[in-house]
Amino acid sequence: MSTAALPRIALVGNPNCGKTALFNQLTGSRQKVANYAGVTVERKEGRLVAPSGRSYAVLDLPGAYSLHAASLDEAITRDLCRGFYPGEPVPDVIVCVVDATNLRLHLRFALEVRELGKPMVVAVNMMDTARRRGIEIDLPALERELGVPVVPTVAVRKHGARELVAMLERVVERPHEPRRHFSGGDGALDVDTLHAETRRLLALAVRMPRRTAEVDDALDRVLLHPVFGLAILAVVMFLIFQAVYAWATPLMDLIDAGAAALAEAARGALPEGPLASLIADGIIAGVGSVVVFLPQILILFAFILALEESGYLPRAAFLLDRLMFRAGLSGRSFIPLLSSFACAVPGIMATRSIQDPRDRLATILVAPLMTCSARLPVYALLIGAFIPAQPVGWFNLQGLVLFALYTAGILSALAVAWVMKRWRRDKGEHALLLELPSYRLPHPRDLAIGLWERAMIFLKRVGGIILALTILLWFLLSFPAPPPDAVGPAIDYSFAGRIGRALAVVFAPLGFNWQICIALIPGMAAREVAVASLATVYALSAPDDEAAAQALAPVIAADWSLATALALLVWFIYAPQCISTLATIKRETGSWKQVGIAAGYLFGLAYLMSLLTYQLAVALGGG
Template sequence: MSSTPEQHTVALVGNPNSGKTTLFNALTGENQKTGNYAGVTVSLKTGTFRNTHGRKINLIDLPGCYSLDPNSPDEKVTRDFLSGDIADQPAPEITVCVLDASALERHLNLALEVIELGHPVVIALNMVDVAESRGIHLDPTILSEELGVPVVPIQANKGKGIVELKQALRLPAPAIPETRWQTTGSELERQHARTAFIQTICNEAARRESNDTLTLSDKLDEYLLHPFTGWAALISIMLIVFWSIFSFSSIPMDAIDGAFASLGDTVANSMPEGDLNDLIVNGVIAGVGGTVIFLPQIVLLFFFIGLLESSGYMARAAFLMDRIMNKAGLSGKAFLPLLSAHACAIPGVMATRTIDSARERLITILIAPWMSCSARLPVYFLLIALLLPTQGSAAQALLLFCIYLAGIVTALVAARILRTRLPDDEVESHFMLELPPYRAPQLGYLFRHVLDRAWAFLKKAGSVILVLSIILWALQTFPKPDEGSPAAEEPALALEESYMGQLGHTIEPAFKPLGYDWRTATSVLTSFAAREVFVSSLKISYSISEDLEEEEQDTLLREQLSAATWPDGSKIYTPLTLVSLLIFFIYALQCLPTTAVVHRETKSLKWAAGQLVGMSLFAYLAALLVFQVGSLLGFS
């Protein structure tokens, strides 16, 4: 998006937690969108507003960064954008650098690097109220004189100083400042010069009354970062988050399920019977509905993530997790992506963009699918109910906890192994984390945050699911049974004679050592479109009528599976077979949309395909080992 005489480009840059996004929202209001520029993999927010001179401004919200020496994709995009190295995008006419006035010493380093680029800069000195409450006396005039650029004190969350900031964005742009600190020599010499200059300027323009004043954030951190109470708080918060996701999402999920069912009935009744009708109803609508039904859980997860981030607590969680993650060769920054992957691996993979280290980012992407996502829950609930039918909900909940724990532990062990096998980063990996002050979350920001992530999930996952659903529909539908044949009247026989059924019989010898018959093997294959498809495929295989209520279908399916036998009369779904299936679903990457997103994020078909094949092979061998060893030991 290049500038025109009537429309000008201004970039917004700042450290994470500087209030940059709050300022962006205050300036642009609803006139904003998210998109990718040519050559940019990171989504950038853009918005428009008019300065006090009536000129239209295109505001680009660049990813938060600590330095222009890039260690992550986000930081590289920021550096390249400010330097004018993005295709078809000149350097911005003005760069607004947002600084947290209460942490000026830490935030000024980025400001100096931005000024050193030699482009016009305006400093937005944010959170001046927080600084004053901490006994910091600010003098924006001295700061402006020393930096050589306009400095505007603001409170973005309350809209104070916004008019003054718009006045400072004069076009043509202000004169390019002359730096008053060393900008030549080695990077180490320049950094020492910046540090000395920052100390001098802060002594003059940000004087502190006392260093002994404890803020509310400091007092809260005495408990929330304590080795005991901190962990108790983190575990409690995570339990509340996941309980809320699974409890509150059930109502909208049922509503979405009912809406797609009604849509399918309406379309089926309004079109003549035939393949086109079946394709649209059972292929397109059912396939898309199977993905959209998990949207409430995705929305709730990102709402809570946004809540924890904007309140300042997420940085504390990453800090607490850093020691544990280090044992697996990761840093605390991997915590959030892995947490997100428990709802869906797709947003989890996308959330790795903020990780500095390229190696750590790749490792986190590769292990993220071993965090049991919400799509696995229908499978887990079915298998656990069959495995522990009379042991009660406490025993079933304990088994579910062990399933989640198995995936997490294996993922961390795998991360440790990968850390020693993958090449080192070009730059030294580091974990730098700023603990922002606790703040009241902004509902407007939360709404936009959730909306952006929900749309990204639907757009990236839904399109792939649609294609796969059509392919699976074709495999399950053709060849069509002859009219008057038993298969024409019996869906289970029709499936057995279809290409999918034929494939199931073909691969049954490969899956029989795991305890699976052809129907189970076929359902495993279909689950590569989406894990929850495993249950619906079994319902088709065992002729469970779709006219029944969902609860009746599930009850009847459990009865059918419990009674299913091999040709010799022995039971198929023995406890050992059920454990083998659980192991397989814990470890197999049975979600091709995830593979598509991994390919997009890593820009490597090798890693995406290797992850799919490697995890599936690991799942097969683990399930094989469990079933065969269990059989040798006499378990059934």
């Protein structure tokens, strides 16, 4: 049975209420992620199989603070709960997830949802944390006053949603119509009534000890300190980039050796000819050169997910607000920009939470400067080939260079935002309102699910666009065949060889050879394709099979100067080599003009900074 025919359960709640962790608890690996029709908001749906054997479709709706929508995410949640969203069935039951440690904020939203008049269950999540802090919640009293079922949950524990599942089965079988106390059924409570009712419920059902948040307060005194907090944040980011190199190397070596052995086996098993070349030099060399960087990407994601789950990211946004405001952004820009370290596409989509239009546009335009995971294969290849793996004090020199590249992207983004601010001066007051959730230990299960999702996204890119482009590039590099009287390498007569040598004239001042120029073209679709392209180019231009089987890093180390490698590293800090990012800018701004501005200034910065880097490196003896 497809999920379309199943009873539908919609999970709603404020950000940081544990809603997604509860979704993972209910659905496990039976999930699928897509986008809502016509927009770029993520849609997560899964299947819940109850102990009774019945199945239910579970929808994880975007986080919302209110049904008075101030963002696209909140508008989708509001319309879907009311049954007005095009193409989406009306939920049979709404589960409003609230944080037991922060009911003062979360109950306000639950009251709004109740006024919709839909069958509803309130899931009081993080009950274990509330008990540890001495927070006493009278769930029967809360249920009586709200007029809807109220159940405790601990989303990060096995069987932590057992009572919720049992209640959902009862509600779906015998749906009831909750009372509407204040509104006409559209959830539109006035602010005074909403606050008054929240205070009444808290007084009746919740007992808060005076020492509730001692741990949070103690940590915040250090982590939100204007000096120590910033220093700790810098150390955390620095250690992340060190770990990306130190921890991933053994796995990368294993994958690299496996790809080389597979390519050699393919050459030995197939007769010499175009098919053997396609499989060994095109598919295996190209795709394998990208897959090898999966361990580094997953380590980076693991740290970002852990920081998000721990409750630290909103505090980092608060901490950086003053600095970012001076640069023309706001603290709310921090999380979208941090998301852009994984991929600029979700980072740009996350800017919908920024209410100020100027701040949102500035964040969108500088998001591509954040060092996304697609750049990591290029950085890792060039750093591994040209930077020795020697210690510098307690640190690794290669990790230091990687940290410098990430820092250069961040500082460039702040500089660009500052320039945009000078062009368009705003005199309005600046204010940042953020919920600071309680600190909590990230749950291994949620981290594992998050990493699995991102690994699948990466591998699908490898199996889809990267594989297709690799095969296309192999064709361009292999055909047409050289004439019988040819004296140069066969690749010189190919389509790609001719294109690369024509472009080499334009990029010669940057130290780029024709092989690099060829790699930059398919890299426009996805940056990591540049590594696969280089592997394919050098495999096909190798004089024999033994040379073709060599790893790419020693080949380019022998062929390029240090100045060329540094210029290419700098090129990838700035160049907008990702069509998906430009397409997302168009969807989010609705303007081709903004796409042109983004592409133009990024290409201009890439060429200028690479030119300066190459010429300076040559002057210092690196040429």
